[in-house]
Amino acid sequence: MPRTVKQIVLAIYHAAVEPLAALARRRKRLAMFERRGEAWPPEIAVRALRARDCPPRCKADPHRIEGVVARYLGVRRRPSRLTPLIVDLDRYPTNAAFESYVRKRSSRTLPKVRRAQRLGYQAKRFPLARHVHDVHAVKTSMKRRAFGLVLDYWLLRLEDVGKPAVKPVAWRTPPCRRHWTMWWGVFVSEPGHAQGAVTVDERLVAYVKLVRRGDFIHYADLMGHGDHLNENVMALLHFEIMRWLLDREDPLVEGVRAVLYGAAEQGGDGLVTWKKRAGFEPARLTLIEES
Ligand SMILES: [Zn+2]
Secondary structure, three states: HHHHHHHHHHHHHHHHHHHHHHHHHHHHOOOOOOOOOOOOOOOOEEEEOOOOOOOOOOOOOOOOOHHHHHEEEOOOEEOOOEEEEEEEEOOOOHHHHHHHHHHHOOOHHHHHHHHHHHHHEEEEEEOOOHHHHHHHHHHHHOOEOOOOOOHHHHHHHHHHHOOOOOOOOOOOOOOOOOOEEEEEEEEEEOOOOEOOOEEEEEEEHHHHEEEEEOOOOEEEEEEEOOOOHOHHHHHHHHHHHHHHHHHHHOHOOOOOOEEEEEOOOOOOOHHHHHHHHHEEOOOEEEEOOOO
């Protein structure tokens, strides 16, 4: 029952409220970013659908893009109503080049990341089943966040997050290199810390659900525990993921052109400022429809 209420509220919001709010905010929000080049925001064509050479176990749809991410993609000369914020990996030959760009925007961002690392926070990927209890604790740790009220604070049950593991589980490589879902978390060592009956000896304090759809990766769900946000665990998580992407060594990130995290029109000014300091910029993403 609670999930149905949440789905109805979100459906009304996405269909009726968000497009109007977006129109009202667009000009002001885009003015927060420096213009780069003639055509701005730049248009980037992306492949996202299941391709002919995807392995049989690939779960991507060959014809349509599913879920909330469709709101950020334009198709057939119909631009999206939102302006996606992305990091265009083509702009950065190395992670050092990306960090140098970030430093120009804010000299304080990367030192905050180093400080979080010195405090013992560590970012890495994890199987969701291993940390269902911690993810639930993060999601229900605050009533209000940068994007508004958090319905999950009142409605979310443990089983809505996932099925908790009942024995130790290892991370497994997804079947398709170009279409996958992967969870990354920020952890802090805590001997004896358990998830149900399974002792994991570390606590997850922030997470992101990464969804790779062909040429881009979507930050589909990004959240930190209210007790740890002041230690900059979100910045640590983002910059460790960027390092992984820009090192370009893992076959799972080969061919990734962009990282997408919401739109310029969404959330408060503070959230957009955070994204700008994290290296995100406005762009137009256009879906290439043939596979
Ligand atoms: Zn695939």
